[in-house]
Amino acid sequence: MADPSEAKGEGSLRKAFGGVLGVFILLLIGTLAFSIRLFSVIKYESVIHEFDPYFNYRVTQFLTKNGIYDFWNWFDDRTWYPLGRVIGGTVYPGLTLTAGSIWWLLNNLNIPLSVETVCVFTAPIFSANAAWATYLLTKEVKGTGAGLTAAALLAMVPSYISRSVAGSYDNEAVAIFALIFTFYLYIKTLNTGSLFYATLNALSYFYMVCSWGGYTFIINLIPMHVLLCIVTGRYSSRLYIAYAPLVVLGTLLASLVPVVGFNAVMTSEHFASFLVFIILHVVAFVYYIKGILSPKMFKVAMTLVVTIGIAVCSAVLAILIALVASSPTKGWSGRSLSLLDPTYASKYIPIIASVSEHQPPTWPSYFMDINVLAFLVPAGIVACFLPLSDASSFVILYIATSVYFSGVMVRLMLVLAPAACIMSGIALSEAFDAFTRSIKFQLPKLFEASPSDAGDTNRGTQDEPTKVDNNTPTEKTEATVKERPSEKHRKKEKKKLEKGKEIKEKGKENADKVSNKPLNAKKLLVLPLEASAVAILLLIILGAFYVVHCVWAAAEAYSAPSIVLTSHSHDGLHVFDDFREAYAWLKHNTDVDDKVASWWDYGYQTTAMANRTVIVDNNTWNNTHIATVGTAMSSPEKPAWDIFNSLDVKYVLVVFGGLVGYSSDDINKFLWMVRIGGGVFPHIREPDYLRDGQYRIDAHATPTMLNCLMYKLSYYRFVETDGKGFDRVRGTEIGKKHFRLTHFEEVFTTHHWMVRIYKLKSPKNRIRGKSKKKTNPKTTSKINSNKNVKKNPWQ
């Protein structure tokens, strides 16, 4: 902030210097955002992580190999056998297209990076972009300082790191950038009223729609904000320009994305935007009429319009409600409904409920994921109210809604993280601003006069017109002095809660007054020198604490790729690379067209790494199909064989952690298989697998449990390892130790037994009499294939 009194040349030089410094800081922030996410590559290797990223990777490979047109028309017959999946029409293509074009560009520059490398580093690159977008957004709200602080915070917020470490090649990595950037462009349009930015906003929204299903958050949040502005009397032509083009262009563009298509106008998620669109036009019209009519005429016209308008509106509304109510889910998709009604999924859709990231988060996870930001956010909200602008009201709305969503689903913590960073950035920046200003203000005096004057100057400069009426000045000074550092630093939560309330109340008061008197906005807040110095120190400590936590989270908590596991034992690092061992085995030693059945968690990995056809995968679009696999896993051997054979399955893959203590194995997921299977096939009943309501696999387990396929495939010959069959995950000896398989045969087990692959034995020929027992293997297989063709109900 250059003083107006300063010489022009000096000011511009300072400005230029500030600009260069800002660019430099932004570059550093980008580097930080990129490099903090490389722990996974350094500690492990440059590899795609987890489950969904493997699917995205496979799609990207297809795109780079076959081109964009084949990609749109891609019908994938290697998954959901025998149904298949229309990939081009069911996938959000943003991420794939982004990585694909990066790869294409690099290859045209003769930089021969593999598709995998590009995919691995897409997420870190976009984190840097997201940090810059945050800077832009916060700058629009509260100025450069807040912007830089928020960008720095976002660059290393653990919640976002968890989804965007190198290798975590998932939609969210790109989508968060798109989300923030869309918000920035919206605010920018709102602040400038420029149609150029409005168009950019629509394009950015289009990119967001391409990238992630979370775009519905944007298309609901922005209308909410528009509505808020209208209700609070902040309607302006800028608001109209910011919103109307977004709805029109945005909806048109969104419907171009195959996966959205007509949903952009037909589902209830988009309904709010249209409603607000109409309201906005009505309001704009009213303002227009108000402008050209005399007040008297306006009143008459108003009553006329209002009566007719209400009648029409209610009629339209009634029709709409009738239409919406006629559909069973009220026009909402299952996932959206589970957001509005957190108990919905667990009641009706066990598949959504079975995914751990769809569970509500616990309090520690807030501390883990946004750390000290949780304490800074309230202060940021207060700062946003001083003064309240269109932009800051938007940010407040953003944080309020995202806090709710993050409370419903742990995965949506990701949406909260940028909001928390923006708020905390504002809070920190404002605090630093206040403290450094007061130090700067008092430092010259310190040398001239005695330090005792400080208190007086304080009181003198401090009087805000708003508060003098309510409190005595001394009290207030104290309150603010306490308030600031406490907000930043406090780990004691008791104090914080009290203060938070105070702050909010004051904030509201302030906001009201300030909005009434915008001319008063420039107020000088001077605190005692010592207090400021200590507060700055505490703020820095707080920041350091945050940085340490983030680096720890990035290095330890979120860097594991989950397909390679490591454990530290007394003789050093031990690597468990069993998943890839199994997938590599499948890839090289089975026929290309063999079908592999496993629980849906491993579907994406199997298709991507082993290139084998799977029955179900992580895109859980067909509940019945998953239930079929669940039923097979929970059935005894013979019925299970029948089910698998009818699905043309050749190999069955199970994940078993009992030998090495890998706890997220199939036995631990088994109850979900039973539940999902039982939801469609009622002969599978959960109580049959539980002894007195307890899930156990030891000698007290139920016979149904001990005879089901999952148990048998997991524990087949397990007793031969240590003679007792001690399961390290469940911590017990297994119930049934010695048994044989009649319809399956073990064909591969990985080094640590974590993945076991079984082959379906081919059915024996029907024996007519006893004479023909042995037959030529060739003819047997022929008969089998014929039989399969006939018997297979899916073809």
Added chain:
Amino acid sequence: MGRRTRSAAAMAIVPLLLLSFFHLLQFVSSTQEIRVLSAEKRIDLTSPIARVFLTLKVENYGAPEVPEILIAFSPTESEHLAILKASTVEGKRKKKTYVPLSVSPVSSPDAPNGAQLYSVTLRSPLQSGETTTVEALYVLTHSLEPFPTEISQSEPQLVYYRDSATILSPYTIVEQTVYIKTPSSKVESYTKVEPTARSGSETRYGPYHDRLPYSFSPVIVHFENNNPFAVVEELVREIEISHWGNLQIRDHYRLKHAGARHKGVFSRTIAALGYFYWVYDTYAKHPCRLDYQFRQSLSASFKTLLAMLPPRVHSVYYRDDIGNISSSHLRINSQKSELEIEPRYPLFGGWKATFTIGYGLPLQDFLFESSDGRRYLNFSFGCPLIETVVDDLTVKVILPEGSRNPTAAVPFPVNQHLEMTYSYLDVVGRTTLVLQKRNVVPEHNYPFQVYYDFNPIFMLAEPLMLVSSVFLFFVAYIAYVHIDLSIRRPLKTNS
């Protein structure tokens, strides 16, 4: 098929030489009067590769001098023939030295039953009445045939070896013996052509006397060979030269266990099968706590492979298309580097695996400047994995950008052609010399040279390109800042 390509390649390389041979042959074969006084053939079958040492004592009893002698192979043998080396013994007893002789295939329409002849050019033509001793070593791949073709995890692997009890030769052999050495004394059966004797791991056929040219008496030896039949179906070696001081090697392997196919169940616990051998397992030296596995049974599966890399190797990686393979050990000393690798899973008969080994080497160890100013790369041909057959080997020598006129000097016939490779920021592309050879055995690990012309100024091309692009970017930015392209400016001045 293989033979044909090889001879075609040979013709491509040394057409003149061959032509002269043909001329000589016509002259020789009609008039040759040679007999083999004594012949000894030692067949070493202890590894998956059959190595045959042939010692011939040749006498010229005719009048004209004989510049070369012929060695005959049956069609199957010549198909599997990987390499044939011949040498002659110079000096007596104590000062014995072996002098290598040049060998070349000979088209022989008059040989019976499609026998393929190779001619060995003697150091000096054999005068009338003189004798000389020629030693030949040849290596046959894929000549051990597993039988039974499918075995279960715990069964030993038995193989057939087919050959002739008498040595196939275009000459009369006065006295001959064939020895077949098997890895152990476990020989299931063998054809008896009296006199035949067997002691320990060696089976002897002969001595036979005065056999006519091209006499053949087929024999089969059926014996246990539990060596891992590691066959690299395809190996692509990329050798990239950077004049900035690095030689980058990337070897892409497609490995197969070519022994008897694995059948039936697979089990990690061998104890249950009650049949296991304690074999030397290098991993016993690195025991890990959670490893419950018992040692692999002897049934010809293999867990580890050993690759011999040049000394001073650095940044070694071992991975496949789904990521790093975490099981490898590298031992480096000043003489050589040993990389012990373990495929992701133990390979049983018929199982396959693919992987890539890559490493960097200091350039000064391999790149030299010849006296005429050309540079040449001196590198080992063949596969670094020990005791491994490579069915199809492709060596791509990627020369630096701007190098010209590459020529290869390989001590045996190979197919070669040129192609272009584009690497980091290349504009012109890098000239790549591609050498292809089928049926490669460890005996092919022999240095070869690639000569090329290179102007060091090309080294600066890419840095200069980068610098100038950054410079242009800044210039463009400065220009953009200083030039106002807006259409509204006249309006502004007006208002």
